[in-house]
Structure formats: structure tokens, C-alpha cells
Amino acid sequence: MNLSNRSRRTTPQPTGPLRIGSLAEATRTSVETIRFYEREGLMSAPTRTESNYRTYRSEDVTRLDFIRRCRSLDMALPEVRALLEVLDQGGADCEGVNSILDEHIGHVALRIAELKTLEAELRELRARCEAPQAVSSCGILKGLAKREVGGDAAARTPHVHVRGAHVR
Secondary structure, X not given: OOOOOOOOOOOOOOOOOEOHHHHHHHHOOOHHHHHHHHHOOOOOOOEEOOOOOEEEOHXXXXXXXXXXXXHHOOOOHHHHHHHHHHHHHOOOOOHHHHHHHHHHHHHHHHXXXXXXXXXXXXXXXXXXXXXXXXXXXXXXXXXXXXXXXXXXXXXXXXXXXXXXXXXX
């Protein structure tokens, strides 16, 4: 996996065996997240010392940087896994990578449209209560209770509110 010079790290990449804490520090990733990626099969199982400490190589730093970059682009674990498989297998071209990214762009575009609709509904609700007044007269609370804004919001296709994974 040759991804050198792609990370945003300003410190030099560590060399030699690393323990999990050093890997976490080098990649700005929590130890729990590293273990999670190992359980999910995104990171290979590390070798162990005689004392049973996990040890990692510089290639693991590069791979973890790649995973974190994908996650920073809000890619779901199956998307990251598919990209890693393409990367690990090499191959003649990157058609599969293009397909994965095109599908992800579609998910992002859909979420943007959903968020724009949500924003419009929230602005409409907010306009119902321009000045402080008694709670019993609050237009926002009345609107929420009566489902008057934007139809039945609860009946719309569910979406993950913050940085969620896509349904595949």
C-alpha cells in the first residue's frame, strides 16, 4: 500500500515497531478506535510481543491514516472496506474506486437535499415565534405538537442525523 505523502500529519512517520499508544498518538486516533478497526477487519491483527503487547509497523500508520481520511469524508465502513480491498489487491484500473466514490457522492447529495428540507421546516417553525411569550402561546411548540410544518416529518424516509453511515 503506497500512500506516502497523503496524510496531513506534520510529524514524520514513525519507524520500527510501535505499541498501540504510539500508533494512536502518531495518527491522532483513540486506542478504542484502533481496536474497533481491528475487530471490523479494516486493520490486520497486529503481531504480539512476548508480553502480549500489540506491535504495529509503519504500514499500519499509513493504513490507519487512509481509513481516517475516508471516515473524515463520511464514508461508511463498508465503503472503506471496499476501497481497502481494491487497494490491497492492486489491479488493472480504478473503475471500482470510481463506482464507490460515485455512489458515495450520491448519498451525500441526497443528505444535502434532506438537510435543506429540514432547514426550511426549522425556519418555518422558528417564524411562528418571533418574540418571547407564554409557553401556552408558543407557535413552535404548537407546530411541533400538531405536525403542521412540512407534513408528517416522522413519516419521511429516516435519515441519520449526524455523521452516520449510509444504508446499503
